Structure formats: structure tokens, C-alpha cells
Amino acid sequence: xxxxxxxxxxxxxxxxxxxxxxxxxxxxxxxxxxxxxxxxxxxxxxxxxxxxxxxxxxxxxxxxxxxxxxxxxxxxxxxxxxxxxxxxxxxxxxxxxxxxxxxxxxxxxxxxxxxxxxxxxxxxxxxxxxxxxxxxxxxxxxxxxxxxxxxxxxxxxxxxxxxxxxxxxxxxxxxxxxxxxxxxxxxxxxxxxxxxxxxxxxxxxxxxxxxxxxxxxxxxxxxxxxxxxxxxxxxx
Amino acid sequence: xxxxxxxxxxxxxxxxxxxxxxxxxxxxxxxxxxxxxxxxxxxxxxxxxxxxxxxxxxxxxxxxxxxxxxxxxxxxxxxxxxxxxxxxxxxxxxxxxxxxxxxxxxxxxxxxxxxxxxxxxxxxxxxxxxxxxxxxxxxxxxxxxxxxxxxxxxxxxxxxxxxxxxxxxxxxxxxxxxxxxxxxxxxxxxxxxxxxxxxxxxxxxxxxxxxxxxxxxxxxxxxxxxxxxxxxxxxxxxxx
Amino acid sequence: xxxxxxxxxxxxxxxxxxxxxxxxxxxxxxxxxxxxxxxxxxxxxxxxxxxxxx
Numbered sequence: 117x118x119x120x121x122x123x124x125x126x127x128x129x130x131x132x133x134x135x136x137x138x139x140x141x142x143x144x145x146x147x148x149x150x151x152x153x154x155x156x157x158x159x160x161x162x163x164x165x166x167x168x169x170x171x172x173x174x175x176x177x178x179x180x181x182x183x184x185x186x187x188x189x190x191x192x193x194x195x196x197x198x199x200x201x202x203x204x205x206x207x208x209x210x211x212x213x214x215x216x217x218x219x220x221x222x223x224x225x226x227x228x229x230x231x232x233x234x235x236x237x238x239x240x241x242x243x244x245x246x247x248x249x250x251x252x253x254x255x256x257x258x259x260x261x262x263x264x265x266x267x268x269x270x271x272x273x274x275x276x277x278x279x280x281x282x283x284x285x286x287x288x289x290x291x292x293x294x295x296x297x298x299x300x301x302x303x304x305x306x307x308x309x310x311x312x313x314x315x316x317x318x319x320x321x322x323x324x325x326x327x328x329x330x331x332x333x334x335x336x337x338x339x340x341x342x343x344x345x346x347x348x349x350x351x352x
Numbered sequence: 353x354x355x356x357x358x359x360x361x362x363x364x365x366x367x368x369x370x371x372x373x374x375x376x377x378x379x380x381x382x383x384x385x386x387x388x389x390x391x392x393x394x395x396x397x398x399x400x401x402x403x404x405x406x407x408x409x410x411x412x413x414x415x416x417x418x419x420x421x422x423x424x425x426x427x428x429x430x431x432x433x434x435x436x437x438x439x440x441x442x443x444x445x446x447x448x449x450x451x452x453x454x455x456x457x458x459x460x461x462x463x464x465x466x467x468x469x470x471x472x473x474x475x476x477x478x479x480x481x482x483x484x485x486x487x488x489x490x491x492x493x494x495x496x497x498x499x500x501x502x503x504x505x506x507x508x509x510x511x512x513x514x515x516x517x518x519x520x521x522x523x524x525x526x527x528x529x530x531x532x533x534x535x536x537x538x539x540x541x542x543x544x545x546x547x548x549x550x551x552x553x554x555x556x557x558x559x560x561x562x563x564x565x566x567x568x569x570x571x572x573x574x575x576x577x578x579x580x581x582x583x584x585x586x587x588x589x590x591x592x
Numbered sequence: 593x594x595x596x597x598x599x600x601x602x603x604x605x606x607x608x609x610x611x612x613x614x615x616x617x618x619x620x621x622x623x624x625x626x627x628x629x630x631x632x633x634x635x636x637x638x639x640x641x642x643x644x645x646x
Contacts, residue, residue: 123604128389156594156595157594157595157596157599158595158598158599160599161598161599161602161603164602164606165602168606185601187585187588191642198526199644200379205608207610207613210609211605211606214602214605215602215606218598218601218602218605219598219602221598222595222598239539239542242535242538242539243539243540245535246535246536246539249531249532250522250526250532253526253527253528253532254525254526255525255527256525259525262588262589262591262615263525263589264521265588266518266522266585266588266589267522267536269581269585270518270581270585271540271542273577273581274540274543274577277543277570277573277574277577278542278543279541280543280570281542281544281546281547281570282542282543282546282568284546284547284548284550284566284567288602308598321610325613325614325617327399328614328617328618328621329617331621332617332620332621332624334624335621335624336624338628339624339628339631342628342631342632342635344635345635346631346635346638347610349638349639349642350633350638
């Protein structure tokens with residue numbers, strides 16, 4: 117295990133890197149990159165919106181892998197990682213849905229459509245929430261971890277089928293009348309690099325949040341252990 | 353050669369034991385159900401109520417009704433199944449016989465298979481009754497696509513049963529079962545809901561089986577995936 | 593400039609959610625770290641007290 121000082125040093129480096137890159141990203145979004153011709157100013161939501169999509173998917177992947185490792189190795193640390201990843205994933209998924217809605221309103225004229233990516237994100241959010249609610253409703257620690265891991269694995273495998281079925285479903289329905297493509301294909305370089313910097317910023321942010329959340333879970337566990345030790349020492 | 357023969361006979365005998373245990377568990381569940389008929393009646397009555405309420409909710413326009421028939425049928429079936437699973441789980445937790453059963457089993461996934469088969473049987477029975485009422489109440493002709501409809505029903509009910517049974521055993525240990533089972537079950541079942549509803553709708557419209565092969569494939573893949581997943585993770589779910 | 597308020601709303605929401613989560617986490621983490629540290633000291637004290645009479 118890392119010593120206390122090494123941990124705090126890495127934490128500081130991580131935090132500083134994060135603030136710097138986020139600052140750079142914000143500068144690029146609001147000062148550097150030019151406005152998109154068709155959509156104007158509002159299009160800048162795209163940078164954080166897509167980056168959040170990236171983070172929410174990464175969170176799902178981390179939770180899936182961590183859950184498999186937990187069921188294999190039975191070490192609580194992996195359950196903590198899975199849970200933290202899902203929590204953060206729920207946050208970024210909600211952000212995707214909300215920023216997407218806010219972007220859609222001026223551009224498409226509607227707050228929501230049942231397009232494949234939107235529907236898929238909504239169903240993913242429901243699965244994340246189901247995971248968190250399952251954890252909240254199981255009393256026993258080991259059972260909670262195991263059930264949650266099972267759900268994460270089932271959800272992870274299922275997400276492909278969900279994607280396929282929603283795409284199949286959607287090809288039957290007419291698209292909304294006023295839709296202008298967001299234009300992620302063939303991005304001009306300035307937009308592409310702004311997006312890349314945002315990705316890096318969100319990546320750093322995700323791992324920072326993950327680390328903090330896992331530490332919180334681990335500390336709670338350690339607290340229980342110390343309390344138990346104190347009780348034992350006082351009695352014995 | 354001798355070793356191969358030995359391992360083959362071992363495999364055969366363990367499969368035989370597996371099938372025997374599945375049948376024994378199934379017989380026990382069905383016998384208990386036959387005495388009270390609680391689960392089946394609640395499922396059937398609920399499905400009927402859903403259909404009746406939908407009738408008021410949708411209105412009298414026959415064009416509209418034709419369009420939503422398939423959706424209504426599957427909503428009624430899915431929610432009836434959730435209700436049935438809740439009842440079954442309640443019985444399990446009240447009697448707490450799960451423990452003993454698991455100890456007696458040679459291979460624990462026999463319990464999963466037995467429960468799934470029981471659920472599928474109840475659901476098929478409910479489906480027969482509901483579809484019969486449907487065709488009378490809404491004047492929908494189901495005889496032309498009868499055989500194809502049953503294929504879609506079986507594929508759908510099978511898939512829902514795999515997911516539902518797995519989650520019902522998880523939900524057994526939670527505090528708020530009534531909301532946890534639908535919350536877990538429904539988002540995960542979205543592919544099957546979409547495929548079942550649209551396959552059935554196409555059949556009712558008059559299309560043939562060959563027209564809905566993509567839906568049937570999706571349903572088939574879903575069923576296989578969740579059968580495998582169910583068997584794989586079942587041990588983790590029922591471990592003490 | 594016409595859809596400025598949408599842009600503003602989107603970024604404000606993103607910022608608020610993430611900021612609230614970070615603040616929440618950091619506050620809980622610091623409190624826990626302190627409590628762990630205090631309990632660790634307490635444990636050491638009572639263990640040494642137990643061993644002292646011998």
C-alpha cells in the first residue's frame with residue numbers, strides 16, 4: 117500500500133493536472149473555438165455533452181470489469197470500485213440527458229425525442245439507478261456486493277442487446293421534422309482538438325472522483341474495523 | 353478409451369440426476385400451486401384488469417385499437433408475470449424452504465431451471481386465456497397467424513422468465529420488493545419488450561414469420577444470452 | 593448570441609452538479625480521515641494502557 121505522504125502527493129498532482137486541463141478546456145470552448153455555422157453559440161454545449169457521454173460509458177465499463185473481478189476474487193475493494201464507478205456514471209449520465217435536452221430545445225424545437233442514442237442513455241440511466249437502489253435495499257454486506265455485481269454484469273452484457281433493439285425499433289418511427297445534424301463527422305481541427313482536450317479533462321475528472329469515492333468507501337470500512345478493535349480491547 | 357467411457361457415463365448420470373431434480377422441484381412447485389392456485393389466479397385476473405383498463409384508456413376508435421393491441425397484450429403479460437413472481441417469492445420467504453432445497457441439490461442451477469419452467473407454464477396458460485378474451489373483446493382475428501403467434505409468445509415468455517426468475521431471487525433479500533423487482537426487471541428486458549411487441553404487431557397486421565426474422569433473431573439471442581448468464585451467476589445469487 | 597441562455601444554463605448545470613458532488617465527497621472524506629486518525633490514536637492509547645501495568 118502506498119504510504120500516506122505518497123498518496124497525498126499523487127492526489128495533489130492529479131488535482132492540479134485536473135484543474136489545469138479543465139481550465140484549458142473551458143478556454144478552448146469559450147474563447148478559442150469558433151462558433152458552428154448552422155447552430156451558433158448553443159453548439160458549444162456539444163463539447164461537455166459528448167465528453168460526459170464518454171465518461172458515463174467509461175464508468176459502465178469500469179463497473180462491469182470491477183464486478184467480474186469482485187465475483188472472482190471476492191475482495192471488497194473491487195466492490196467499492198464498482199459502486200463508485202456506478203455512482204459517478206449516474207451523475208454523468210444525468211448530465212448527458214440534461215445537457216442533451218437543453219441543446220435539443222433551441223436546435224430541434226423539442227426537449228426530447230425517442231431517438232436511439234437518447235433512448236439508450238435513458239435506459240442506461242435507469243439501470244444505474246436500479247443498481248444504486250438495489251445496494252440501498254440489501255442489508256447484508258456480502259449479499260449486497262454480490263447482487264450488485266451480478267446486476268452490473270447482467271446490465272453490461274444486456275446493453276448491446278438494448279442498443280440493437282432500440283435501433284431496430286427506431287427505424288420504424290419518423291424522425292422529428294426539424295433536425296439538423298450535430299455534425300460530429302468531419303469536424304474541423306479546432307473543434308476536434310477542443311473536444312480532445314475536453315475528453316482528457318473529463319477523464320482526469322472521472323478518475324479523481326473515482327479515487328475519492330473509493331477512498332470514502334474504504335475509510336468507512338476501516339472505521340468499522342477500528343471501532344470493532346476498540347470495543348474488543350475495552351472489553352477484553 | 354476406458355477413461356473416455358467413464359467420463360461419458362459420469363456425464364450421463366449427472367445429467368440424469370439434474371433432470372430428475374429439476375422435475376422433482378417442478379412437481380413440488382406445481383403441486384403447491386395446484387392446491388391454492390394463488391399465483392395463477394392473481395396473474396390471470398391482473399392481466400384481464402389491465403386489458404379492461406386499457407380499453408377505457410385508449411377509447412373506441414378501432415383503428416387506434418388495432419395499432420396498440422400488441423403493446424397492450426405484452427404490457428398485460430409482463431406486469432402479470434411480475435405480479436406472479438412477487439407472489440412466488442413471498443411464498444418462498446414465508447416458508448424459508450429455499451435453504452433446505454439448495455442443500456439437497458446436486459447442482460444448484462436445477463432450481464433456476466425448475467423455477468423458470470414453472471413460470472413459463474403459468475405464463476403460457478395466462479397468455480392463452482388473455483388472447484382468447486382479446487380476440488373476442490376487440491374483434492381481432494388471431495386464427496390466421498395462430499402458429500406464428502405462439503412461436504413469438506414462447507420466445508418472449510421464455511426470455512422474460514429467465515430475467516424475472518434471476519431477479520426475483522435477488523429481490524428476495526431486499527427490503528422493498530414491490531418496487532425493486534420491476535425496477536430491476538424492466539430496463540434489462542427492454543430488448544425483449546421491443547422485439548415481442550413489434551413481432552406480434554407485425555403478425556396481427558398480417559405479415560408472415562419470414563417478415564419478422566430480425567425480431568425473432570433478437571428474441572432468440574436474448575433468450576440464449578440470459579439462459580447462459582442465469583446459469584452462470586445463479587450460484588452467486590443463492591450463495592449464503 | 594441568440595441562444596446564449598441555453599448555453600449558460602447547460603454549463604451552469606454541469607458545473608453545479610460536479611461541484612456539488614466534489615464538495616460532498618471531499619467534506620465526507622476529510623471528516624472520516626480525521627475520525628480515523630483520532631480513533632487510531634485512541635486505540636493506541638488504550639492498548640498501551642492495558643500493557644502498562646505488566
